[in-house]
Amino acid sequence: MTKDDDIWGALDDALKEEKKETINLKGIPGIKYYLEKGNFNYAVPLMIQILEDPSEYSIPDKIAVTDICKSLVQQGYATYIRLLYPHFYMIHNNTEAYLTRAIPDPVLIFNVSEILTNSKEIMFEEINGLKDTIRQFAMSRKKDYGLNRIPLRDIADSIQINFIIILKLVEEMIQNKEINGHYDSVGDILVLEATEFSCYNCGSEMKKEDKTCANCGTELKTCVICRASIRAPPVQCPKCKVNAHKEHFLEWLKMSADKKTGKGTCPNCQNPLLPSDLKEG
Ligand SMILES: [Zn+2]
Ligand SMILES: [Zn+2]
Ligand SMILES: [Zn+2]
Incomplete structure (x- = not known):
């Protein structure tokens, strides 16, 4: 009798524990768990997931993520979390658009600006790298298929990054003349402006002569x-x-x-x- 009770008790505990462990592998506890093991490949996607969460209830978790990142940067681990920098850039520059329904949170913004102050170079490297990738994608579409209307969803799918980040970067590129085109909000399309000719090597506009x-x-x-x-x-x-x-x-x-x-x-x-x-x- 007692033996059977022990078995069921142990199984109950084991099941509970397994459940606990699965829960622990997500969210902030999951991030801490993987970081303790030095597993940035698992920790970083969990952090991105939280930063991308549009719910206003996710603000405390977002702050917790930036707290963790702040100490990681202070301890010299900034390059290990470089995939997060486009998200930091978005929070820093487009808080309302990025956090959708959430009110811009002063602690979150303060944390992010502190991270960026201590690792500006990495942010610029990441942002410029993404812009290069976007430009190359658009130019190769144009070159290979003669298309000048490039759906931003295609770019986001192809480089596996949040659509809103692509949208904001493309708007910025158009504004800064880093790419020759305009944005068509119907269908979210980057329209490359017709140039007479473009360089086959870099895609820059060239005059006929x-x-x-x-x-x-x-x-x-x-x-x-x-x-x-x-x-x-x-x-x-x-x-x-x-x-x-x-x-x-x-x-x-x-x-x-x-x-x-x-x-x-x-x-x-x-x-x-x-x-x-x-x-x-
Ligand atoms: Zn010829
Ligand atoms: Zn010859
Ligand atoms: Zn060229």
């Missing part, structure tokens, strides 16, 4: 076959270094191909070449 990119210094080559400027990465003859549009050079080699060797000839130096001999640049 420009032969060199003012931003990155890339020089446009002239195609030996069609005589036009090459506005995509050119290909080069490995022997005489002459440049051409990739499609034009490949087509040329196909047309001039020797039946036996399969090799075509360079339109400039007449050396025999296979398509795989061409140097991409």
